[in-house]
Amino acid sequence: MALLDDGELAARFAARSRDGLASAYERYGRLLFTVARNALGDAADAEDCVHDALLRVWRTPGAYRPDRGALGPFLVACVRNEAMTMRRGRTRRIAREERVQRLQPVSTDPPEIADHVAAQQLRDAIAALPDEQRVALETAYYGNRTQVETAQTLGVPLGTVKTRIAAAMRKLAAGLAPAEQA
Amino acid sequence: VDGVHIGDDAELYALGALEPEERSAVEAHVATCAECAARVARAEAVAAQLATALPAYEPPPHLRARITGAAPNAMPLLRRIALAAAVVAFGFLALHDANLMRDRAATSASLATIVHSHFNHASMVGSRLGAPAAKVLYARDGAWVYVIVDHAVPGAHVFFGNGLTLRDMGTLRPSSGLATLFAQPAGRPDSVILRDAEGTLATVALKY
Numbered sequence: 001m002a003l004l005d006d007g008e009l010a011a012r013f014a015a016r017s018r019d020g021l022a023s024a025y026e027r028y029g030r031l032l033f034t035v036a037r038n039a040l041g042d043a044a045d046a047e048d049c050v051h052d053a054l055l056r057v058w059r060t061p062g063a064y065r066p067d068r069g070a071l072g073p074f075l076v077a078c079v080r081n082e083a084m085t086m087r088r089g090r091t092r093r094i095a096r097e098e099r100v101q102r103l104q105p106v107s108t109d110p111p112e113i114a115d116h117v118a119a120q121q122l123r124d125a126i127a128a129l130p131d132e133q134r135v136a137l138e139t140a141y142y143g144n145r146t147q148v149e150t151a152q153t154l155g156v157p158l159g160t161v162k163t164r165i166a167a168a169m170r171k172l173a174a175g176l177a178p179a180e181q182a
Numbered sequence: 183v184d185g186v187h188i189g190d191d192a193e194l195y196a197l198g199a200l201e202p203e204e205r206s207a208v209e210a211h212v213a214t215c216a217e218c219a220a221r222v223a224r225a226e227a228v229a230a231q232l233a234t235a236l237p238a239y240e241p242p243p244h245l246r247a248r249i250t251g252a253a254p255n256a257m258p259l260l261r262r263i264a265l266a267a268a269v270v271a272f273g274f275l276a277l278h279d280a281n282l283m284r285d286r287a288a289t290s291a292s293l294a295t296i297v298h299s300h301f302n303h304a305s306m307v308g309s310r311l312g313a314p315a316a317k318v319l320y321a322r323d324g325a326w327v328y329v330i331v332d333h334a335v336p337g338a339h340v341f342f343g344n345g346l347t348l349r350d351m352g353t354l355r356p357s358s359g360l361a362t363l364f365a366q367p368a369g370r371p372d373s374v375i376l377r378d379a380e381g382t383l384a385t386v387a388l389k390y
Contacts, residue, residue, distance in 0.1 A: 021250055022246075026246075029241055034236050034237070034238050034239050047242060051245065055249065065219075068219045070227065072230055073226035074223070076230040077229055080229065081198045081200075083198065084199075088202075140194075140199045142236075147199045165190075165193060165194060166190035169197070169228050172228045
């Protein structure tokens, strides 16, 4: 299959062509699976999650609009939201698994990062956030928590959590802007 | 959600941190608000960056086929078959070309035969990379076989297998963006094979 540029790929995906779907999976499948697998902690669940989320947006006319943003990040958000929905149905089981996972040694360097410069840039940008914003963001994203769960975990009001996370994301957006073009 | 725009929920949506009802509200709002859609897109770009810092996992090899294979193949082809049938039925084909008129008459005749009988259908299985998506509709009594390929395949011939014999039924006929062949074979074929100069493109076994 010929390599499509991002714009052409996005257009074909939005037009719901089969090669648009195949190319999107070629390009983003690994990242999407990584997102689902990290949120769900289970390979079979992650597979279902990527399958369901990707096919749903591909099949639904107007679900993705190229004029509204890049396809890759859009799909990442879809898969992440799908995974969080799946977690909700499995909260108890996953909580048990994570208690087990917490007992395992955790690697500080995530393996297999395609772009080490971008990854370091990201780590620096996160480290540069005000502590309360950084903790709220990490608790929600890397801890796989909703804003309500994050508020409970941190013992702060929901509105405060919302404000801190949104501010952290906007700061990261400003700091990471050039890398997004990749 | 502040009533008019989604505000900070744009960032929380991109992170997957909203409850289901809040998420639905965001999706409904951005469908009509370019300003908030742009804010969500910016947040999604950051969330995608965060995802690249997660421990990476390799998807199982069969996931690709599961996503690009079964479901997507069937749907657009069926949609195009329905479209082709509609085009023929409503006579939207250009009428200035005599050949087209003959084709149209032939296609109408085959569709009439199909409409008045009970039939099975089967998807052809590609034998090599780049094989077109194709379906075979066939009468339960074997009286006719209708091969539908999702795009024109130059030089491809359709063969009907019956036990040890293989009969060349000729080339496909272009029809409203598809390529089709309608045949009323003497014997009941037990397989359909699509071949071009390089060899077999796709095959299917017919079960009665």
